[in-house]
Amino acid sequence: MKWSEQAWQAIESIYSKIIVHPFNQALCNGSLTEEKFSFYIAQDAVYLASFSRVLAMIAAKAHQSKQLLSFAQFASTAVVVEQSLHGNYFEKLQITAAQAAPACFQYTNYLQATVAFEPVETAMAAVLPCFWIYREVGLHIYRQQNGINNPYKNWIDTYAGEAFDAAVTEAIAICDAVAATLTPQQQAHMQQAFVTASRMEWLFWNSAWQMEQWAV
Numbered sequence: 001m002k003w004s005e006q007a008w009q010a011i012e013s014i015y016s017k018i019i020v021h022p023f024n025q026a027l028c029n030g031s032l033t034e035e036k037f038s039f040y041i042a043q044d045a046v047y048l049a050s051f052s053r054v055l056a057m058i059a060a061k062a063h064q065s066k067q068l069l070s071f072a073q074f075a076s077t078a079v080v081v082e083q084s085l086h087g088n089y090f091e092k093l094q095i096t097a098a099q100a101a102p103a104c105f106q107y108t109n110y111l112q113a114t115v116a117f118e119p120v121e122t123a124m125a126a127v128l129p130c131f132w133i134y135r136e137v138g139l140h141i142y143r144q145q146n147g148i149n150n151p152y153k154n155w156i157d158t159y160a161g162e163a164f165d166a167a168v169t170e171a172i173a174i175c176d177a178v179a180a181t182l183t184p185q186q187q188a189h190m191q192q193a194f195v196t197a198s199r200m201e202w203l204f205w206n207s208a209w210q211m212e213q214w215a216v
């Protein structure tokens with residue numbers, strides 16, 4: 001079995017909880033309030049600013065030039081495509097820049113620490129849920145649409161779209177190719193990073209639903 005198949009099996013239960021999370025249910029049926037969506041977008045802008053730098057650091061540390069190019073391209077897409085999607089919502093919903101709420105702070109710091117202190121393959125596995133889970137959530141919501149005039153259509157179309165799908169497929173293939181060269185212990189380390197980041201994806205949605213603030 002490929003590393004990615006085992007990794008996905010390890011997060012099945014987390015993914016099922018993400019899909020039924022009230023934030024994603026409301027995003028799916030279009031009932032999500034602008035207030036909660038705006039909170040999410042403001043936090044996601046903070047997240048993407050950090051995520052794109054983590055991708056660029058993975059590119060710099062990649063062992064093969066092909067992987068370097070892929071991760072450099074992912075970093076560029078995170079800035080050009082995803083940040084511009086956010087930019088449109090910032091304008092339309094008059095969102096203002098925010099400081100990282102606890103879940104965003106935890107997630108961005110986890111990814112930064114992983115790319116700084118762990119082997120590059122562990123960092124590749126740690127960023128994989130950001131690709132893979134978003135594609136699955138995007139596709140899941142897209143398939144439920146049934147002609148609903150969803151106000152969050154642009155968001156859904158981005159993550160259910162072909163360009164994002166191609167990037168996700170490439171990121172999975174890189175993790176599989178890299179894992180195939182590693183010991184079972186190193187592969188397990190990658191899986192642990194994949195599971196941890198998947199948990200943080202759930203926390204991120206939950207933070208947006210709760211409009212999480214620092215307690216003190």
Ligand SMILES: Cc1ncc(CN)c(N)n1
Pocket residue numbers: 044047048082129130131134201204
């Ligand atoms: C928190 C989060 N995770 C993943 C993605 C998709 N790159 C995102 N925009 N935000």
